[in-house]
Amino acid sequence: MEPSRIVSKKSLGPDVTMYRISAPDMARQRKPGQFVIVRISEQGERVPLTIADADPAAGTVTLVVQAVGKSTRQMAMLEEGSILHDIAGPLGTPTRIERFGTVICCGGGIGTAPMYPIAQALHEAGNRVLSVVCARTAGLLVMVEEMEKVSDEVLIMTDDGSRGTKGLATDGIRMVAGREPAVDHAFAIGPPVMMKFASAVTMELGIPTTVSLNPIMIDGTGMCGCCRVTVGGRTRFACVDGPDFDGHQVDFDELIKRLSTYRDQEHAAMEHFNGGCRLTGSGGHGSEG
Numbered sequence: 218m219e220p221s222r223i224v225s226k227k228s229l230g231p232d233v234t235m236y237r238i239s240a241p242d243m244a245r246q247r248k249p250g251q252f253v254i255v256r257i258s259e260q261g262e263r264v265p266l267t268i269a270d271a272d273p274a275a276g277t278v279t280l281v282v283q284a285v286g287k288s289t290r291q292m293a294m295l296e297e298g299s300i301l302h303d304i305a306g307p308l309g310t311p312t313r314i315e316r317f318g319t320v321i322c323c324g325g326g327i328g329t330a331p332m333y334p335i336a337q338a339l340h341e342a343g344n345r346v347l348s349v350v351c352a353r354t355a356g357l358l359v360m361v362e363e364m365e366k367v368s369d370e371v372l373i374m375t376d377d378g379s380r381g382t383k384g385l386a387t388d389g390i391r392m393v394a395g396r397e398p399a400v401d402h403a404f405a406i407g408p409p410v411m412m413k414f415a416s417a418v419t420m421e422l423g424i425p426t427t428v429s430l431n432p433i434m435i436d437g438t439g440m441c442g443c444c445r446v447t448v449g450g451r452t453r454f455a456c457v458d459g460p461d462f463d464g465h466q467v468d469f470d471e472l473i474k475r476l477s478t479y480r481d482q483e484h485a486a487m488e489h490f491n492g493g494c495r496l497t498g499s500g501g502h503g504s505e506g
């Protein structure tokens with residue numbers, strides 16, 4: 218674990234920020250599907266974040282962060298040049314990349330950021346990459362241009378039809394799969410409920426599917442047991458056995474229930490944080506360069 222500097226910071230939309238962080242060893246070692254755990258300060262929470270990209274020559278890794286609670290909002294208030302107290306990683310088992318043939322890569326909301334390095338690696342491995350990039354509304358779509366560079370086709374879907382085709386991730390998967398003679402594998406990353414229904418659709422269509430799970434994590438090394446998920450009836454630790462798993466085997470209802478375990482405490486922490494911001498006049502969102 219070492220301190221890291223925020224080299225650059227860019228807003229990708231409401232509450233979503235892309236950071237390039239100085240981490241030369243990680244930039245060399247990371248593989249698609251791996252993540253880091255960041256602490257903003259010594260007393261800070263440990264925040265797991267997927268490595269969305271890396272530049273080994275510049276010695277930086279890219280993180281795309283949605284401000285959803287206290288720690289991610291604190292991070293949004295940091296400026297270029299700020300120091301993160303520590304960053305640990307790369308963690309987790311890398312995504313299995315092979316030459317499947319034709320693959321669907323479906324990213325929902327912020328889930329498109331962790332999908333990007335996977336789509337890129339699948340493309341480099343010689344797969345035909347058909348991407349489905351979805352969000353509730355146009356302003357919440359992230360990394361569309363990046364996905365276009367590493368995909369043979371990109372289907373943009375928004376729930377409200379404000380950009381691309383109107384419909385859900387599952388509609389996009391059905392559209393793409395329906396016009397292909399065969400789809401050999403699917404990848405889905407996004408909110409657990411989206412991965413649950415995407416996996417149900419691909420199960421019906423007979424397409425093997427990999428999902429990337431985001432349970433609550435603390436140590437990220439398989440010691441605390443916090444990130445346990447049930448896959449194929451067995452308990453697995455997402456931080457070391459995953460975060461990728463067979464979407465057709467995951468108990469998504471349990472994952473969704475466990476994610477809400479600390480909702481009252483998270484709400485209280487956010488209220489306390491907002492109160493502090495009001496007193497100091499620093500605002501909850503910070504400036505985004």
Ligand SMILES: Cc1cc2nc3c(=O)[nH]c(=O)nc-3n(C[C@H](O)[C@H](O)[C@H](O)COP(=O)(O)OP(=O)(O)OC[C@H]3O[C@@H](n4cnc5c(N)ncnc54)[C@H](O)[C@@H]3O)c2cc1C
Nearest residue numbers: 265266267281282283286287288289431432433434476483
């Ligand atoms: C492997 C992995 C990769 C992730 N990658 C990204 C990413 O690239 N970009 C991104 O924006 N988010 C990512 N997340 C989710 C991110 O870690 C949480 O949004 C963040 O920890 C929320 O903290 P908070 O204090 O801001 O919000 P809180 O108010 O504390 O929590 C808001 C919600 O975030 C989730 N959460 C809270 N604490 C944790 C924790 N320690 N571990 C996991 N989830 C938590 C819960 O669902 C909670 O309801 C990832 C999570 C995992 C497990």
Ligand code: FES
Nearest residue numbers: 435437439442456
């Ligand atoms: S986060 Fe502690 S075991 Fe996975």
